[in-house]
Amino acid sequence: MADKQVIGFIGLGFMGHGMAKNIRQAGYELWIKGRKNRxxxxxxxxxxxxxxxxxxxxxxxxxxxxxxxxxxxxVEATMLGEDGILAGARPGLIVVDASTADPASTERMAKALAEKGGSYVDAPLGGTPVQAEEGTLSAMVGADAAAFDAVLPVIQTWAKTITHVGEVGAGHKMKLLMNFIGLSYGALFSEASVLAAKVGISPAVFREVISPSRMGNGFFETFMAYVVDRDRDSHKFTIENAAKDMGYLNDMATGAGVMNVMAGAARQYYLHAMSTGHDQDYVPHLSDRVAALNGIDLADFAKK
Structure with a gap:
């Protein structure tokens, strides 16, 4: 292990545990810091x-x-706190931010670390907790060429598909665009499933028709696994995180001077779900909230 970098990992949630496990299994010395869940x-x-x-x-x-x-x-508290990363940063330290984050904040953190002689790399993820455990995630990387080359072997331990999107901040921008599409799917599939039920088409039939068509996709499959099969854990991404990401996306659009009607509308569904106490539910559960707004019980329709 002496010839390998020493790796740290902060944030051992749904995705982080699998990523850290794969780093360790690749033979790297690993330092970890989690939260309450031991x-x-x-x-x-x-x-x-x-x-x-x-x-x-x-x-x-x-x-x-x-x-x-x-x-x-x-991320900012971890970087800037009294006992934060910057307080102990040495020249040459590289921070790989795999969070889904506000690109403006990312650029500020990169500047602060650069002043300490370090490099910031944003490498947000695409994939599921299962893929994190398998080491087959995708990574969208924002970094200068030297930092990218330095961390590529480590990222390869947990990601199968790695795209160098551009300079620092570009990875987080790309991730927000990806989540804009996915989370808008969540709002769209919720509305469509509820409308189908309202006009007498069961969720199972709706899935049967759409799934093999050009409108079917992986997101649709995991989403409908909850709507039809009531598999609560089919897509483990919280409504709270969805609302946060759509907020960052809307901020990015505002900064770019881009009209974003669809993103704003989708975000409202997630904010409504949060305001009614469903922040820790998962994205496919949004369908139940849309159903409730329209006076129906989607779970009951799923039985038909």
Missing amino acids: TPIDNLLAMGANEATSPREMAEKCDVIHLCLSTSAQ
């Missing part, structure tokens, strides 16, 4: 990982630190 931490410790007490300690020990957090606010 299960992924203890699992990685059993594999030979080390636990850091703070981001600062991790920065003092590691060559590359991965962040896989929920919001830009969390």
